[in-house]
Amino acid sequence: MEVTVIGAGLAGSEAALQLSKRGIKVKLYEMRPKKTTGAHVTEKFAEFVCSNSLGAADCTNASGLLKKEMQILGGELINIAFETSVPAGGALAIDRELFSQRVTDRINSDENITVIREEITEIPKEGVIIVASGPLTSEKLADDIKIFTKKEHLHFFDAIAPIVEVESINFDKAFIASRYDKGEASYINCPMNKEEYEKFYNILINAPKIELKEFEKDAKFFESCLPIEVLASRGVDTLRFGPMKPVGLIDKRTGEKNYAVVQLRQDNSAKTLYNLVGFQTNLKWGAQKELLHSIPGLENATIARYGVMHRNTFINSPQLLEPTLQTRTRKGLFFAGQITGTEGYTESIASGLLAGINAAKYVNNEELLDLPKETMLGALTHYITDSVQEKFQPINSNWGLVPPVELPKKEKKNKKLKAELISKRSIEILNKMTVF
Ligand SMILES: Cc1cc2nc3c(=O)[nH]c(=O)nc-3n(C[C@H](O)[C@H](O)[C@H](O)COP(=O)(O)OP(=O)(O)OC[C@H]3O[C@@H](n4cnc5c(N)ncnc54)[C@H](O)[C@@H]3O)c2cc1C
Numbered sequence: 001m002e003v004t005v006i007g008a009g010l011a012g013s014e015a016a017l018q019l020s021k022r023g024i025k026v027k028l029y030e031m032r033p034k035k036t037t038g039a040h041v042t043e044k045f046a047e048f049v050c051s052n053s054l055g056a057a058d059c060t061n062a063s064g065l066l067k068k069e070m071q072i073l074g075g076e077l078i079n080i081a082f083e084t085s086v087p088a089g090g091a092l093a094i095d096r097e098l099f100s101q102r103v104t105d106r107i108n109s110d111e112n113i114t115v116i117r118e119e120i121t122e123i124p125k126e127g128v129i130i131v132a133s134g135p136l137t138s139e140k141l142a143d144d145i146k147i148f149t150k151k152e153h154l155h156f157f158d159a160i161a162p163i164v165e166v167e168s169i170n171f172d173k174a175f176i177a178s179r180y181d182k183g184e185a186s187y188i189n190c191p192m193n194k195e196e197y198e199k200f201y202n203i204l205i206n207a208p209k210i211e212l213k214e215f216e217k218d219a220k221f222f223e224s225c226l227p228i229e230v231l232a233s234r235g236v237d238t239l240r241f242g243p244m245k246p247v248g249l250i251d252k253r254t255g256e257k258n259y260a261v262v263q264l265r266q267d268n269s270a271k272t273l274y275n276l277v278g279f280q281t282n283l284k285w286g287a288q289k290e291l292l293h294s295i296p297g298l299e300n301a302t303i304a305r306y307g308v309m310h311r312n313t314f315i316n317s318p319q320l321l322e323p324t325l326q327t328r329t330r331k332g333l334f335f336a337g338q339i340t341g342t343e344g345y346t347e348s349i350a351s352g353l354l355a356g357i358n359a360a361k362y363v364n365n366e367e368l369l370d371l372p373k374e375t376m377l378g379a380l381t382h383y384i385t386d387s388v389q390e391k392f393q394p395i396n397s398n399w400g401l402v403p404p405v406e407l408p409k410k411e412k413k414n415k416k417l418k419a420e421l422i423s424k425r426s427i428e429i430l431n432k433m434t435v436f
Contacts, residue, residue: 243278
């Protein structure tokens with residue numbers, strides 16, 4: 001029996017490779033380049049649409065644990081991510097071109113996977129299916145999913161940060177450093193004094209935004225991916241305690257402490273492009289230019305890509321899905337990726353991995369994998385499929401999802417120890433499992 005995977009994004013690509021690895025034939029449908037999503041810019045598979053960072057790399061962070069778990073579970077894309085990584089302090093950031101090229105090559109050369117460059121407009125009525133069409137699922141398919149789920153879709157908004165050309169940055173003002181000198185010094189930092197920050201802030205709060213369409217007016221944002229103008233509207237200092245926090249970033253040339261700092265992260269291995277960290281925005285392009293040019297060091301910056309905002313669609317997973325990522329009413333139908341209500345690149349790849357493993361098990365009449373809540377991936381899937389939730393909102397990996405660990409009395413507030421113990425517990429559980 002073959003499996004149909006809809007969408008060759010992060011989740012769909014991972015799922016297809018997992019199925020193939022288990023000897024199962026896959027039909028992988030991808031609508032690009034015939035039809036685009038508005039955010040993707042290439043026709044390659046597993047394209048990173050915004051930042052090039054998958055978040056923290058090590059297990060003292062929830063996202064780092066998720067990465068480790070994927071490696072234990074035999075994830076394919078996570079290994080390609082490490083192979084194509086670029087320096088980013090404690091984070092795993094990738095060369096987006098190289099990454100998606102490698103994934104595309106792997107899939108195209110896989111004998112078990114047939115790629116069909118077409119839009120799927122309806123969930124196929126029969127067979128084993130993985131819907132991994134992402135937050136920007138085409139309208140026709142989204143309408144059909146709505147019929148299947150008998151519920152309104154939920155949606156919120158994501159925004160993309162601008163990217164600038166490194167050549168155009170003024171290094172008389174900008175300096176290279178990682179926060180607290182962690183890892184290789186790889187971020188470009190644009191420091192601001194109080195006066196410069198206030199000028200920047202005034203431009204920002206008065207800047208015109210792109211008008212939302214009628215159906216977008218009740219915009220809900222994902223809290224950890226808020227547009228910079230929304231953060232700024234919460235108070236003059238919100239940015240200085242958020243993406244523009246200056247702590248741990250000192251220009252060694254001057255030794256001076258800064259009032260605020262704009263950080264730029266390497267975006268490609270050629271080191272020609274850098275994205276502005278936390279600067280996702282829906283400002284009009286002219287306003288973005290004015291704002292960026294008010295930042296010391298970026299006075300003449302050439303903007304390679306402007307920030308934009310997009311609708312993000314997800315299903316009501318608590319009412320619809322099992323922790324195996326099967327739908328409750330049709331066991332051969334799986335959902336994976338951001339459309340399930342997990343948020344983030346790492347999370348999308350991880351759910352593609354689980355859906356791929358489970359669709360293979362389903363085809364082979366084996367018991368499906370329901371990961372324990374003590375693992376980060378298990379905790380995430382249990383969270384999004386917990387029917388007790390009333391107002392479901394997307395979620396990314398975090399320590400609050402997993403059952404607590406016992407800490408010695410004196411260490412109750414030791415967050416690092418807590419993270420280490422949770423990670424150790426999860427890794428031990430997964431290493432003991434022989435179900436893959
Ligand atoms: C604008 C935006 C910015 C984001 N920025 C970040 C970020 O900076 N960091 C982060 O961690 N996460 C970010 N996310 C969230 C999320 O991690 C990414 O969207 C991620 O790519 C989701 O993976 P996915 O596999 O679910 O979907 P995708 O990677 O989008 O893959 C879905 C694929 O399905 C295809 N498709 C859609 N409909 C059909 C159809 N009907 N038939 C055939 N093919 C179809 C699409 O073309 C696409 O290739 C962002 C999301 C959006 C929308």
